[in-house]
Amino acid sequence: MKKLLICLTLLSPLSAVSAQDDVCKPQNIDVWTHARIAQAGNLMSVDGRQLRLTGIYAPEMGNPSKRNDPPRPLSRESQTFLNRTLASHKMRIGIQYDKNRVDAYGRPEAHVFLEDGTNINALMIENGLALALTSPPNLGYQACYVAAEQRARNANRGLWRLPLNSPELKYPLVLSSDLSDLDTGFRIIHGTVRQVLRTKNNYVINFDTTGIRVQREHWSHFDFAQLEALKGQEIEVRGFAFAFQGSMYMVIDHPSAINKLNPYLK
Numbered sequence: 001m002k003k004l005l006i007c008l009t010l011l012s013p014l015s016a017v018s019a020q021d022d023v024c025k026p027q028n029i030d031v032w033t034h035a036r037i038a039q040a041g042n043l044m045s046v047d048g049r050q051l052r053l054t055g056i057y058a059p060e061m062g063n064p065s066k067r068n069d070p071p072r073p074l075s076r077e078s079q080t081f082l083n084r085t086l087a088s089h090k091m092r093i094g095i096q097y098d099k100n101r102v103d104a105y106g107r108p109e110a111h112v113f114l115e116d117g118t119n120i121n122a123l124m125i126e127n128g129l130a131l132a133l134t135s136p137p138n139l140g141y142q143a144c145y146v147a148a149e150q151r152a153r154n155a156n157r158g159l160w161r162l163p164l165n166s167p168e169l170k171y172p173l174v175l176s177s178d179l180s181d182l183d184t185g186f187r188i189i190h191g192t193v194r195q196v197l198r199t200k201n202n203y204v205i206n207f208d209t210t211g212i213r214v215q216r217e218h219w220s221h222f223d224f225a226q227l228e229a230l231k232g233q234e235i236e237v238r239g240f241a242f243a244f245q246g247s248m249y250m251v252i253d254h255p256s257a258i259n260k261l262n263p264y265l266k
Helices: 002-011 075-087 118-124 142-154 158-165 216-220 224-227
Strands: 031-040 041-044 047-052 094-097 109-113 173-175 185-192 197-198 202-206 210-215 234-244 247-249
Touching: 031 075, 041 094, 047 118, 075 118, 094 247, 109 118, 118 142, 142 158, 185 210, 197 224, 210 216
Parallel strands: 047 109, 173 185, 210 247
Antiparallel strands: 031 041, 031 094, 041 047, 094 109, 185 234, 197 202, 202 210, 234 247
């Protein structure tokens, strides 16, 4: 384990990369304030509360008291990078809320900016220390975050270097056929669609060993004909994988979770 942690530390980029597009710039900052410290690559303390960076996923720090909740690869590097970024700008940030101001855990969530207009959410993705994650209805900067991720992926930065240098981690990208019930949590699953069907409560997209589900409450976001057209195609789907009765599943709530249906992917 110690060797793995050393290896992951060496994979982390030490200098910031930023080539942000106009679509990343602030539009209407709701408040300027000071952050205190980053608890993870997408969490920072602001005014005594945790603020989550919306529209991105960063590796979880895990829970040291639980054996089945270890720190995810590059989680420490992601946290450190965010803290260094904040410290180099005197911890001053601009907060811009989207349609939802609070996440499912009651934490404020927002797009966050530096005084020079740099989008911190995008900066984390651009440096390979976070990934774009569609969080409907907070879709204001999806074009920005997807473009930032494409640049990081093309350059094999950070998390995108892991599939090349440490494929045994199966993180963040994994073949559906390689996924086991130990590989829970956030993943980007690559596979060929074998079956698409509609049940009473779900749209069903099945790979060889993994099932993707769209619950009825999210059907309004999807065109079932587009899902049917995916049959036989190789796709990538991102979200949180979980095991149930010996099989692996992922529940998604927006078409952008599927690369072939993401309008911002070129």
